[in-house]
Amino acid sequence: MLVIAAAIGWATTAKSEDQESPVAVVKALYAAFDAGDMEKIKSLIAPDATWTYYGPEYALPFAGVRKGPAGVADFFVKVDDTLTDPGAGQREFIASGDQVAVPGTEESTVKETGEHYVVNNLHLWKVTNGKIVRFEEYIDSGAVLEAFMAADAQRGKAFFTTCSGCHGNRAQGRDEMFAPNLTGQHSEYLIKQLRSFRHGLRGKVEDPHGFQMRGRASALPSDRSARDVVAYIATLPAVSRAKEDVKAGRKQKGADLYAGCAGCHGAQAEGNAKSATPALGGLSAQYVLAQLNKYRSQMRGFDKRDEAGRSMASAVEPMSPSDLEAVTTYIASLRKN
Incomplete structure (x- = not known):
């Protein structure tokens, strides 16, 4: 990118910038975006500014050309409606007169599909008299589109x-x-x-x-x-798998132990789609027991990012091998015929 910048007569900006310099204005907008300060963002946009996100408008709700502060506000409303925790990263700021090029990355999670994407992009800005008059985002819109597709x-x-x-x-x-x-x-x-x-x-x-x-x-x-x-x-x-017969005493022990599991997995081990908790009733006793032992030995639930797995590991850790067998057998008895 630096080679390209030199070829077209652009130069990376110096560290000291006055508040209305193009780079300073662009940086102020990124800071306002990170802070979620829409009023600040709108204050940096000229009345006749154009704001363009290149991509298929039929599929990406924030794609297309918008105008002025109200149009920019609409852009961010569409982003907020469809994405979770959108983020923009800037690698460098390359200035030439009133124009600024910012290569960087964009990442977010699409609410509808749950897919997270991270893609490279290039932002082109034009700033006049301390106001942004033009913005263009060039991005791998195919990758973003893929994340939106059902x-x-x-x-x-x-x-x-x-x-x-x-x-x-x-x-x-x-x-x-x-x-x-x-x-x-x-x-x-x-x-x-x-x-x-x-x-x-x-x-x-x-x-x-x-x-x-x-x-x-x-x-x-x-x-x-x-x-x-x-x-x-x-x-x-x-x-479907047939229920397993369980002796009364063992079944009661398993039921007592499973009472602590029912809050997440359901009284009949039916699971919970909303919390992405598995239904256990259709699984073999062998598989369920193997997974409980994996939690107990930290072969599952070992990663800090896996909150549900870590919670399971904590729940299983104090249980004895006999406890695990009893609760597994009880779960097997809940299966539907």
Whole structure:
């Protein structure tokens, strides 16, 4: 970028700037954005300013050309309506007269899809008499668009072929592979776990089955493809498992222990889609017990970013092997026929 700047006669700005210099005005707008100060942002925009975000307007609600302070305010309203914690990073400020070029990054999470994106961008500013008269954002709008796109179950079906070897063609699970039944599970939970594998929150090297899943999930080309897989799984009929008979004494012990789990997982182990808490009733006792032991040995819930996993690890840590077997057996008794 510095080579390009030199070729067109631009130079990186000096450290000292007066308050109305183009660079100072641009920096003030970034600071106001970080602070969420819309009134300050509007005060920096000229009445006839143009504000352009390049991208497909039919799909990106903040794309297109807007004019004046009111138009800029509308832009940020659209951003706030559709994105969570949007952020902009600036690598450098390159000035030439009344124009400023700012290469940097943009990142955010799309509320509708839950997908997080980080992309490079270039902001071009023109400042006259201390006011911004033109803004243009050049960005990888394809990557942003991908984050906004809804999941596609047909695409997911193709991606699922790499999952079926362990989980079965109908996602019914295979105990011999320690691969759980995925049918009837909350989609919110499944995408959360795929993202955890993709981002290294699950799947330690010491956890052979988890580590294998980490590789599989990371091989998916994008977060959207992970969402596609989950959308396909949601189309499959739920595979039911018969209830397991449990002796009265053991069942009571398991019920007493499970009382502390029901707040998150539900009285019938049905889970909670809103909190992305898994339904346990469709999982094999072998798999549930294996996962509880992984929490107990910190093969799951080890990453600080995994708040739910860390909470589970804390809940399981004081339980004895006998306790874990009792609560697992009780959960198995709650399955629907």
